[in-house]
Amino acid sequence: MIESKNHLLLAQLAEGLPICSHPYATIGEKIGLSESQVIERLRYLQKKGTIKRLGIIVKHATLGYRANAMIVWRIPEAEIDIVAQKMLKFSFVTLCYQRPMLPEWSYNLYCMIHGKNKVTVENQLAQLIKQCDLSAVEKQILFSSRCFKQRGAVYTANSSFNEK
């Protein structure tokens, strides 16, 4: 039961914390928790690591960071950790994930670069390739051209699938 209340709370938060004097009380009213219960639970979820950060989630594109490239690399399994650690030394690398290869998509390391424009991102990528010694590595560069949806990562209690 505690878990499901937390889930309700995070689903509410995924809609965005209300911008009003007592936002945690406003959220609490919707799910049957007091203001202090909401705050306690959020503290707990943050401490436990369920919430990695709590704060303003910016829209990079509106703020002038119009270019965002996902670069996927084919790295030998044994070297993935070492390569990823090297990539993370660069502050323009905002995310770095290992994902499975598929027969039609044989790339296993994904990293993201956010920059003000495509040229900046291309230069940053060139720097990354040079300094991490990646010139011989198979890769694909995927610039984003449009964002169709960006919202909080919580499935809702009555999911669209169940409604269908």
Added chain:
Amino acid sequence: MVLELSDLQKKLLNDFQRDFPLTPTPYANIANQLGVSENDVIDALNELDEKQCISRIGAIIPPNQLGVSTLAAMSVPQDEIEHVAAQINQYTEVNHNYEREHEVNLWFVLIASHSSHLDKTIASIENETGYRVLRFPLIKEFFIDLSFRLDLAND
């Protein structure tokens, strides 16, 4: 387009991406820190929201902390991409959906309560759109998502 942001808005954008106050009146606390009124902060945030500078004030939750999630991708003909993206966006399980410049051009993130829910959602998307969904679940995350330092100088 030049975005006109006040100093207060720039401060809010850069300094409050993490450690948002968990107090009864967080906006008043922020206002105190910055030497302005609670209303100033509320107005500034509302304007940032209206101008689409912020997605929301909320929580970043690492993949698979709640339910199960996966990155997914599809190859969709260019003239159908808007239609297919709209179909995919109808699923509440989908929380990010981007077009990328590649033959594999539609990339989205799905989150579901458990793996059979995820399987059913993907099957339903494939059925509805007629395109195959490639699945790339996370194996390992190498980065701790620190807040992104924005250079908001006018250039």
